[in-house]
Amino acid sequence: MQTKLPKVGTTIFTTMSQMANEYQAINLSQGFPNFPIDPLIEELLAKNSKENVHQYTPMAGLPALLEGIAALVSRVYQRNIHPATEILVTAGATQGIFAALQALVHPGEEVVILDPAYDCYDPAVHLAGGKPVHISMREDFTIDWKEVRETVNQKTRILIINNPHNPSGKMMEESDFNSLVQVMGDHPNLILISDEVYEFITFEKKHFSAHNHEILRNRSIIVSSFGKTFHLTGWKVGYLIAPEYILKEIKKVHQYLVFSVNSVAQKTLADYISTTDVTTLGTFYQDKRDRFKELMAKSKFELLPSEGTYFQTARYKAISQLSDVQFCEWMVKEVGVAAIPLSVFYEDSTDYRTIRFCFAKTDETLVQAAERLCRI
Incomplete structure (x- = not known):
């Protein structure tokens, strides 16, 4: 059978997590927390599971959650958005990005x-019939805007940025914007x-958002994630914010892709979002x-500097001349710690002998992992 995605195989996240299980290694590879969620969310989930909220929500989202998101954006970014027309x-987040590119x-x-770029972008562009054009950041993960200006042309439909940046943890400066x-x-x-x-997992530096720039927000799709913000990655709930003229096109794809998102999760997040202070999240992860x-x-x-993300x-x-993929495989087998090689985030497999650890783990996990890593 002819494949639509000839370059796509098993993701590195799946591969490293499987190896971690096989070799009983501490898994600092895949980006998910291993500590409990907020007990209040558990209580709200238990309560809502007994309520009459088990049928389809409106396609764009539960109205109470849309209103909660609009209120959150107003509090954090001082931007007023219309819940019914500018939020999906x-x-x-990955499904949101896919729907946007398809639309x-x-x-x-x-x-x-x-x-280096999150691995969902490129395949989604290919499936939409588009042409991904990759520009490598500098070795310190700063953006070469001269190259960007020389690359963008009349055929360029979309520019994707990721801030705070995965996998590097780098944040864009005001000059970048x-x-x-x-x-x-x-x-x-x-x-x-x-x-x-x-966006809420940031440390010493201020997070500059497309929300804060009128020129940008009027032509932007801003991607957010409850999974990342409230460490609920398994719930798979995110949201897009965009002007109505853009979002109405994305909704056309969304309605035939998933139609609507888990109703109980939406109701629980709607109840929770107004009670929590997202601005404290940075301090929580900065301590880690x-x-x-x-x-x-x-x-x-x-x-290297970690300015945001986990x-x-x-x-x-100073340790090895192995490629980053080989080094991560060696660490799992011989050291008992799993990490992610950064070369897989580059279209041309650029290898700076750099790997990525996830520190969204319990202190016990971090202590055990560091003890093993310090023995190398």
Whole structure:
């Protein structure tokens, strides 16, 4: 059978997690927390499971949740959005990105992707009949805006950014957004997908969002994730915010892709979203980042700056000359810790001998992992 995605196989996340299970290794590879969710969410879920909320919600989302999201955006970003026309609740951020690309990209149109990039972007562009155009960031994960300006052209339909950035943990500066605004201004038909699923997991630096820029938000699809924000990754609930003229096209795909998202989860999140302060999330994860950094201080790894997300990148040049994929396989088998190689996030498999750890784990897990890593 001829495949539509000849370059796609088993994802590195699945591979490393399977290896971690096989070799009884500590899994710091896949990006999911291993600690309990907020007890209040558990209580609300139990309560709502007994209520009459088990049928389809409206396609775009439960009205109470849409209103809660609008209120959250107003509190955090001082932006007023219309709940009924500018928000779409999705079955996870990945489904939202897929629906957006399917709705907006026509055969032959280009989508600019900044590498290293989350692995769902490229296949979704291919399936839409578009052409992914990859631009590599510099080795320090900063963006070469001169190359972006030289690459974007009349065929470019969408530019995708990811801030805070997975896998690097890097955050865009205000100067980056000034450059982005210039690119958008030079290309009036260009649409931005701003993947901001880690928007509330930020540390010392301020998070600059497409919400804060009028030029951007009027031509942007902003991607958010309840799974990341409330460490509910298994619930697979995210949302898109975009102007009505863009979102109405995405809804056309969404309604035939999933139609609507889990009703009990939506009701529970609607009840919870107004009671919690998302601005404290950064402090929670910053403590974990600092704890892991402290535990790794005597290791031979070079820890790179982690400004947001719950990922810590590390160079191992002082340890081995193996490729990053080979090194991660060796670590699972011989050290008992699973990580993710960064080369898999590059279209051309660029290898800077850098790997990614997830520190969204209990202190016990981080201590045990660091003890093993420090023995290398």
